[in-house]
Amino acid sequence: MPVYNGAKYLQEAIKSILDQTFSDLEFLIVNDGSTDDSEKIILSFKDPRIVFIKNEANSGLISSLNNGLKIAKGKYIARMDADDVALPQRLELQVKEFEVNPNAVVIGSDYFLLTDKKTAHKKNKNNSDFQKAMLLFSPCFCHPTVMMKNIFAEKNLSYNSSYVHAEDYKLWTDLAFHGEFRNIPEPLLKYRSHASQISTQNRSTQLGISERIRKEYCDQLKYELSEEQFAVLNIIGNNVFITSIDTLEKIERLLLHLKDQNIKNQAFKENSFNLFLHKFWFDSCGYSNLGIAAYSLYSRSMLSKVTKVTLDKKSKLLTKCLIRKFRKA
Numbered sequence: 001m002p003v004y005n006g007a008k009y010l011q012e013a014i015k016s017i018l019d020q021t022f023s024d025l026e027f028l029i030v031n032d033g034s035t036d037d038s039e040k041i042i043l044s045f046k047d048p049r050i051v052f053i054k055n056e057a058n059s060g061l062i063s064s065l066n067n068g069l070k071i072a073k074g075k076y077i078a079r080m081d082a083d084d085v086a087l088p089q090r091l092e093l094q095v096k097e098f099e100v101n102p103n104a105v106v107i108g109s110d111y112f113l114l115t116d117k118k119t120a121h122k123k124n125k126n127n128s129d130f131q132k133a134m135l136l137f138s139p140c141f142c143h144p145t146v147m148m149k150n151i152f153a154e155k156n157l158s159y160n161s162s163y164v165h166a167e168d169y170k171l172w173t174d175l176a177f178h179g180e181f182r183n184i185p186e187p188l189l190k191y192r193s194h195a196s197q198i199s200t201q202n203r204s205t206q207l208g209i210s211e212r213i214r215k216e217y218c219d220q221l222k223y224e225l226s227e228e229q230f231a232v233l234n235i236i237g238n239n240v241f242i243t244s245i246d247t248l249e250k251i252e253r254l255l256l257h258l259k260d261q262n263i264k265n266q267a268f269k270e271n272s273f274n275l276f277l278h279k280f281w282f283d284s285c286g287y288s289n290l291g292i293a294a295y296s297l298y299s300r301s302m303l304s305k306v307t308k309v310t311l312d313k314k315s316k317l318l319t320k321c322l323i324r325k326f327r328k329a
Contacts, residue, residue: 006082022092033058105179109188129272242288291325
């Protein structure tokens with residue numbers, strides 16, 4: 001758990017790890033040059049499982065994470081942030097999942113997203129190929145939910161400082177080639193979202209780095225995309241609100257091209273990849289102000305038929321399209 005001026009929520013975060021039902025752990029806390037009361041709060045805990053690492057000056061998140069990876073002795077490494085809360089059975093359930101699935105390299109979980117206005121249950125599929133396909137567009141895990149197999153020294157892996165503000169996304173694309181991805185289908189973390197987070201403050205830089213990661217991942221999968229197709233891929237990955245039928249049609253063609261590329265290269269199981277394709281086609285049609293036109297295009301496309309879709313889900317898409325009809329870009 002890296003800490004930089006995290007005093008506001010730090011005591012609760014630390015306590016949530018020390019109170020885990022799985023107790024055989026070392027808790028590495030890296031105080032990265034904090035100037036607030038973070039160190040005082042950390043040192044107020046006398047638990048011998050805490051390994052306190054002090055950076056005299058702020059070295060940054062990636063350096064602190066990699067320092068922790070080098071020091072960690074455990075068979076598995078769990079990530080934690082200084083402003084989140086791990087639910088009591090988090091570590092126990094993730095360790096059990098590793099023992100049942102020894103080929104797994106990363107295990108995430110659902111989580112509760114805490115904002116000023118509400119708490120939302122965020123879900124992830126427990127489907128390795130679906131999660132790895134997701135990396136074509138975005139990270140497939142919420143970073144502080146994960147537990148990872150400690151293969152970093154063996155495989156010469158780490159958080160890469162060339163991908164600042166998207167270092168977790170880059171790590172998932174690296175780890176994707178070293179084992180299976182799994183997900184505990186219940187919330188094991190309370191994740192706080194607020195304006196002071198690094199990811200919020202550096203959004204534009206993060207988007208640029210993410211585009212680079214997508215390109216490299218496509219190359220690793222041997223997916224061939226033209227510059228125009230890659231630009232459309234980034235429209236989806238950057239979550240751009242869609243305001244023209246032309247753009248939506250380009251997205252349809254891009255997703256169909258990805259389907260062809262996957263058939264050619266067999267990167268992912270077809271059923272899992274079809275679920276992935278439908279998700280992003282469904283979401284793209286719903287994330288527009290095109291109204292009935294978007295719903296009609298969705299219905300006509302073969303992408304709407306690659307997997308079974310309930311009438312209730314189709315009705316929700318129609319409602320979403322109608323509601324967003326009058327939204328401005």
